[in-house]
Amino acid sequence: MATMLRIGLVEDNPGDARLIQEMLREPPVTQFRLTLSTRVDELLESLDRDPIEVLLLDLGLPDSQGMDTFHRINDRVPGLPIVIFSGADDEQLASEAVSCGAQDYLVKGRINSFLLKRAIRYAMERKRTEEEIRTLNRDLEHRVAERTAQLVAVNKELEAFSYSVSHDLRAPLRHIEGYVGMLRRATEGILPENAERYLKTISSASVEMGQLIDDLLAFSRMSAEEMHEAPVDLSAVVDEALRGFQLATNTRKIEWKIGPLPRVIGDFAMLRQVFANLIDNAIKYTKGRELAKVEIGVAGVEDGRSIFFVRDNGAGFDMRYSHKLFGVFRRLHNAEEFEGTGIGLATTRRIIERHGGRTWAEGVVDEGATIYFTLRPAPAS
Ligand SMILES: Nc1ncnc2c1ncn2[C@@H]1O[C@H](COP(=O)(O)OP(=O)(O)OP(=O)(O)O)[C@@H](O)[C@H]1O
Numbered sequence: 001m002a003t004m005l006r007i008g009l010v011e012d013n014p015g016d017a018r019l020i021q022e023m024l025r026e027p028p029v030t031q032f033r034l035t036l037s038t039r040v041d042e043l044l045e046s047l048d049r050d051p052i053e054v055l056l057l058d059l060g061l062p063d064s065q066g067m068d069t070f071h072r073i074n075d076r077v078p079g080l081p082i083v084i085f086s087g088a089d090d091e092q093l094a095s096e097a098v099s100c101g102a103q104d105y106l107v108k109g110r111i112n113s114f115l116l117k118r119a120i121r122y123a124m125e126r127k128r129t130e131e132e133i134r135t136l137n138r139d140l141e142h143r144v145a146e147r148t149a150q151l152v153a154v155n156k157e158l159e160a161f162s163y164s165v166s167h168d169l170r171a172p173l174r175h176i177e178g179y180v181g182m183l184r185r186a187t188e189g190i191l192p193e194n195a196e197r198y199l200k201t202i203s204s205a206s207v208e209m210g211q212l213i214d215d216l217l218a219f220s221r222m223s224a225e226e227m228h229e230a231p232v233d234l235s236a237v238v239d240e241a242l243r244g245f246q247l248a249t250n251t252r253k254i255e256w257k258i259g260p261l262p263r264v265i266g267d268f269a270m271l272r273q274v275f276a277n278l279i280d281n282a283i284k285y286t287k288g289r290e291l292a293k294v295e296i297g298v299a300g301v302e303d304g305r306s307i308f309f310v311r312d313n314g315a316g317f318d319m320r321y322s323h324k325l326f327g328v329f330r331r332l333h334n335a336e337e338f339e340g341t342g343i344g345l346a347t348t349r350r351i352i353e354r355h356g357g358r359t360w361a362e363g364v365v366d367e368g369a370t371i372y373f374t375l376r377p378a379p380a381s
Pocket residue numbers: 277281282285312314315316317325326330331332333339340341342343344345346363368369370
């Protein structure tokens with residue numbers, strides 16, 4: 001080491017202290033300055049005027065014993081690498097100190113100059129690396145927090161944007177619908193047949209656009225809406241969601257299999273929306289089946305969250321496009337075959353994400369689909 005190394009030594013036994021000094025002086029020569037204290041108080045007092053880079057510490061001292069000795073110093077100067085210097089009979093204590101942050105321990109009577117110098121060098125190097133990692137971590141956390149804040153802000157802005165766009169599009173659309181309607185009535189029987197067809201097409205396109213705008217509006221409202229999280233009985237949620245489909249399904253043959261569902265932490269109304277969307281799809285995409293089978297249940301646990309699923313034996317989908325299912329207005333089936341605008345799963349994903357969970361889908365063409373999502377279970381009451 002090229003520069004003068006400042007070493008502190010806390011040792012109440014003069015013989016041991018002298019031995020250490022002599023070991024340090026042995027070749028190869030290390031430029032060092034040793035500050036000797038016999039008590040913890042003495043060391044702590046001297047640190048301000050006489051800073052050290054590494055400390056050799058005996059745990060049994062007149063004013064302090066055992067781990068307390070280590071903690072008193074480590075709490076005061078957490079950045080200081082400490083090498084414990086122990087008697088053979090408290091080796092256990094020394095290794096405990098290492099697990100609490102001491103860099104190393106040396107057993108008196110079992111060391112030589114080489115081991116001592118190596119322990120000092122390694123202690124300093126390790127401590128420096130530790131500090132570096134800590135700084136990098138802090139820096140990283142800071143940067144993550146900053147980026148997250150930026151993302152949240154951008155997201156908010158985007159949500160506000162899509163809300164106001166969809167909101168503002170409604171008025172001109174109403175004008176188009178209104179005037180096309182008036183035009184059709186005013187020109188009934190006068191216009192050539194193809195012109196009437198054009199008007200009819202404009203009219204139904206604007207109705208369709210109205211539906212898209214309404215869906216988008218509902219979707220962005222769902223993102224902005226306040227959440228009321230509480231323990232929720234998912235069986236009750238599913239029952240309520242199912243009630244909305246009684247009329248639509250009384251002409252169908254559907255075999256329901258609804259497993260026992262646990263209580264979760266969530267917003268009742270939002271979770272009802274999740275099941276309504278998934279049940280709606282299960283009913284819709286099984287409409288070609290003589291006997292539709294729909295199953296709702298728990299598929300396991302992931303990161304402390306329960307995995308729920310809604311499965312059907314319907315049209316299914318091609319797994320190559322499974323990442324597209326949850327996008328706004330993304331559809332894998334055309335509207336002639338299965339009606340819809342493609343907002344249901346996007347809303348589902350948004351709700352589950354707001355609950356801190358995730359969503360995914362599995363499907364096989366012509367065999368069926370399963371949609372999965374995770375939620376935090378409610379603590380046992
Ligand atoms: N149970 C399912 N079986 C097969 N395909 C599905 C199923 N659920 C969703 N999909 C596919 O994912 C697409 C997106 O689903 P999503 O619920 O978002 O829209 P949608 O049902 O078409 O319309 P909307 O829900 O807005 O009425 C669907 O168009 C369909 O292609």
